[in-house]
Amino acid sequence: MTSDSSSSSTYTPLLALPWWDRIGPFLTALVDDVSTELSVEPRSLYPFLTPFVLWCWQTKALDLDRQKMFRRSRIESFVINGMPGMSRGTKNTMRGKLLRVSEAVTTEIPTTPLHGIGRSTPTPPYDAKQRAELYSWARTRGTATARRDAGVLLALGFGAGLPTRELLAVRHQDVALDGSTVRVRDARRRTVPVEDDWQPVLRRAIQTLDEDDWVFRAGRHSAASGQVADFVRRTATDLDIRPARMRSTWLCGRLVNNTPVDTLLLESGVQTYASLDRYRRFLPLH
Numbered sequence: 001m002t003s004d005s006s007s008s009s010t011y012t013p014l015l016a017l018p019w020w021d022r023i024g025p026f027l028t029a030l031v032d033d034v035s036t037e038l039s040v041e042p043r044s045l046y047p048f049l050t051p052f053v054l055w056c057w058q059t060k061a062l063d064l065d066r067q068k069m070f071r072r073s074r075i076e077s078f079v080i081n082g083m084p085g086m087s088r089g090t091k092n093t094m095r096g097k098l099l100r101v102s103e104a105v106t107t108e109i110p111t112t113p114l115h116g117i118g119r120s121t122p123t124p125p126y127d128a129k130q131r132a133e134l135y136s137w138a139r140t141r142g143t144a145t146a147r148r149d150a151g152v153l154l155a156l157g158f159g160a161g162l163p164t165r166e167l168l169a170v171r172h173q174d175v176a177l178d179g180s181t182v183r184v185r186d187a188r189r190r191t192v193p194v195e196d197d198w199q200p201v202l203r204r205a206i207q208t209l210d211e212d213d214w215v216f217r218a219g220r221h222s223a224a225s226g227q228v229a230d231f232v233r234r235t236a237t238d239l240d241i242r243p244a245r246m247r248s249t250w251l252c253g254r255l256v257n258n259t260p261v262d263t264l265l266l267e268s269g270v271q272t273y274a275s276l277d278r279y280r281r282f283l284p285l286h
Contacts, residue, residue, distance in 0.1 A: 026064040037104040055082045070102040122278045125249035151201045152216045157246025159198025164243045168223040172209040179203035188269030
C-alpha cells in the first residue's frame with residue numbers, strides 16, 4: 001500500500017489487515033482491472049470485494065484465482081453462509097455487486113437461475129384465544145379515548161391487514177364513511193376492504209374527526225414507527241400486541257377463505273406469490 005499509483009493506497013483494509021500481505025496484491029490487481037472495466041472508483045470496490053476474497057481464501061481454502069473465486073455458485077454460497085446477521089436487502093446488494101465483478105473477470109456462462117435470498121420466517125398469526133384476549137384488552141382501557149384508539153389499532157390490523165407504517169398514516173379522509181374500505185397512500189397505493197366485523201369500529205372512530213386527522217391516536221404531529229409500541233406500553237399489558245401479527249392473522253384468514261391470489265396481492269400490497277406462500281405454513285387457522 002505504498003505506491004501512489006495503486007488503488008490500495010487509498011484504502012485501509014482493517015478487516016483483512018493481518019492477511020493483507022497475502023491477499024493484498026491479488027485484491028489490488030483485481031480492483032485496478034475491475035474499476036476500469038466497470039468505470040467505477042477503485043475505492044468503492046474494496047468494502048465488498050475484501051470480505052468476499054478473504055472468505056474464499058481463508059474459509060474455503062481457495063487459491064487466489066479469479067476464475068475459481070468468482071463463480072456464481074461461490075458468490076451464492078458466500079451471500080447465504082458467509083454473511084451471518086446481515087439483512088436480506090444487504091445480502092441482495094452484496095450479491096448484485098459481486099455478480100457484476102464476476103461478469104467482468106470470469107468466462108463462466110451461467111446455466112442455472114439464481115436462488116432467492118432466504119427470507120426470515122414470517123410473523124406467526126394470533127390464534128383464537130389470543131385474539132379474544134386482544135379484544136378484551138381493547139374494550140377495557142381506562143378512558144374512552146384509549147378504548148377508541150385500541151379499537152382502531154385492532155380494526156386496521158385485524159380488519160385491513162395494515163403494517164405499522166401504513167396504519168399510522170391513515171387519516172379520516174382515507175376511511176370510507178361506512179367503514180368498509182381504507183385507502184393506503186404510500187408506495188403500495190391501494191384501497192383495502194375492511195372485514196365486516198371491524199367496519200363499525202372505524203365508522204364510529206371517524207365520526208368526531210376532521211378530514212385531515214389521523215384515525216389512530218388523533219392529535220399526533222407526525223407518524224413515527226414507535227408510536228404503536230408506545231401506546232401499547234402505556235397500557236401496562238403483558239400481551240404481545242403487534243400490527244405485524246395482526247397482518248399475518250389477516251393474511252392467513254384471507255388464504256383460508258380462498259381469496260383469489262391476484263386479489264389478495266392487490267389488497268395486501270404484497271409483491272409476489274412467493275411472499276404469500278410463506279404464510280401457508282400457518283394454515284389452517286383455528
